Amino acid sequence: MNYSTIKKTAVAASLVAALGFAETAQAQTPTVFGGRSQYRTWSIGVQGGITTPNTILGGQNGFGQKVGYFQNKVGEYYGLTIRKQFSHLFGLELEGNRGRIKTYNHDLVTAPETANGARSAETSVNWAASLNGVFQLGTIDFMRRENAVNFYAKVGLGVMAHNPVQFANNDFTGNEVYNNAGNWGEEIFGDREATGDKDNRLTGFIPVGVGVKFKLSEVVALNLGYTMNFTDDNLLYGPVRYDGKQKFSNVYGGLEFTLGSRDKESLTFTNPVATLYDELKDPSLRNEVEALKQRVSTLEGTVDQLSKDSDGDGVSDKFDKCPGTPAGTVVDGSGCPIKFPEAQQLTEGSAGYFAPIQFEFDSSVLKTESYSTLDKLAKELKDNNATVTLDGYASAEGTEAYNMNLSTDRANAVKQYLVNAGVSASSITATGYGEANPVASNDTEEGRVQNRRVEIKK
Known part of the structure; x- marks a missing residue:
């Protein structure tokens, strides 16, 4: 050639x-029908x-x-x-x-x-x-x-x-x-x-x-x-x-x-066009779609039921073993009030006292239920031009060095929230103490929940 x-x-x-x-x-790929x-x-x-x-x-x-x-x-x-x-x-x-x-x-x-x-x-x-x-x-x-x-x-x-x-x-x-x-x-x-x-x-x-x-x-x-x-x-x-x-x-x-x-x-x-038409017009497929809609509706109702929290303590009613706890009460994972030592048996709002801020396991992220407490603290600090000390702690899981850093992060998370609320950073002292000064036994989960905290001292 x-x-x-x-x-x-x-x-x-x-x-x-x-x-x-x-x-x-x-x-190349007729997605309606699952591909070649x-x-x-x-x-x-x-x-x-x-x-x-x-x-x-x-x-x-x-x-x-x-x-x-x-x-x-x-x-x-x-x-x-x-x-x-x-x-x-x-x-x-x-x-x-x-x-x-x-x-x-x-x-x-x-x-x-x-x-x-x-x-x-x-x-x-x-x-x-x-x-x-x-x-x-x-x-x-x-x-x-x-x-x-x-x-x-x-x-x-x-x-x-x-x-x-x-x-x-x-x-x-x-x-x-x-x-x-x-x-x-x-x-x-x-x-x-x-x-x-x-x-x-x-x-x-x-x-x-x-x-x-x-x-x-x-x-x-x-x-x-x-x-x-x-x-x-x-x-x-x-x-x-x-x-x-x-x-x-x-x-x-x-x-x-x-x-x-x-x-x-x-x-x-x-013929994809005819297949699509058939599928849209097929009574059995329409019935299946309606059944799926019903299942989705039922699932949505179940999710709503699971997420319902009547007393606002952060634990849904289905898993809340102590329903009706007063607003602001610090509760554990089952929705029951946490028992603090006698020195801390004060209700939030008492003069000069604020309940400890609790954290999830291995986390320094603030819970949403802590916002109301911190908002009240921020207002009081600004109104009185007062200072506050934040002591961060951790439960005994993990190494001491890791828990020291985790407790410091928890104290700084509370400090940052107060600063964002208008409190002067110079009036806040945030310190981490790791596993020191437990308020409950680290041998039980209920005790470890209490130890994952930041204490507020004025």
Whole structure:
């Protein structure tokens, strides 16, 4: 193949790839249906048909100066396909064919022969291979979950090895006046040197076609189509009266077999629009949606019940073993008041006393129930221009060094809250004491809860 062929090949390959991957990117994963994994996407096909040395687009017959002088003669054409379906709209297909293309002069008296006296030509396509992008165009059974009839178009890029032979008679007999594989082809026309192939010419071609598929079963489909093949060769039929790129077409029929488990649908015949419509209109699915709504409503009610806290102590009613505790009472995880030593048996609001600020395990984050206590403390400090000492403590879990840092962080968390509330930082002293001065035993969880604290001293 010459530079022109390589250039056209690259352009056509880029076009096929761009169209294919754009289509794949657009519809690669049909999220409504769970993706390609739930479908069968591979298929193989066998096909056979006839060729003709022109196309439905019209134009000059490849082996003659005018249409009518040289007539079409059908030749056989057959092959195999392997296809991967990337979405319900697009797939890539590898196609291989072989066969013959024929044309002849039907009138020996009035119609001229070619320059070398040929009156018929036969081109043997020893092999032709192409990579095609296949685009699904539409369906007849539009509102069914699976299509039964699909229309498609394809465009691709290929290479073929062929040998044109021209005969002196119009019935493909008599002397061979041209044979690409014979010595006279090189001596007279000098074409074989350009091919670089002793027996065949290598030619690039672009197949463009349309077709229709009929679903016969879950595995087998009938495939009918028409393809125009535009080659990059002006000697497809041997030397002719004009120098132009030749073309031919083929009509074919065949069977396509979908590979994979029969439990899965074929992506080729899947109709996502109809599937979506069916799912939206399916009474059983609507009932399932309503059941799910009911379950969600029940779940929301359960969550509301679990989060209900009538006495506002931070423990939900379902787990509160001491309901109705007075506002501001320091409680443990079960909602019961924490018993402090006698020295601290004062109620919040007593002159100069504020209950310790409690913390969760291994945490220096203030609980929301502490905000009201700290707001009252901040107001009192600002109104009286007073000072306060914050002593942070931790329970005995972990190392002493870790607990010292944790207690300091707890004291500083309280200090930062007061500063944010408008208290001067210089009037606040925050110190961490780690595991020192426990107010209850660290051998029980109830005691450890009490020890995770910041004491407020004025």
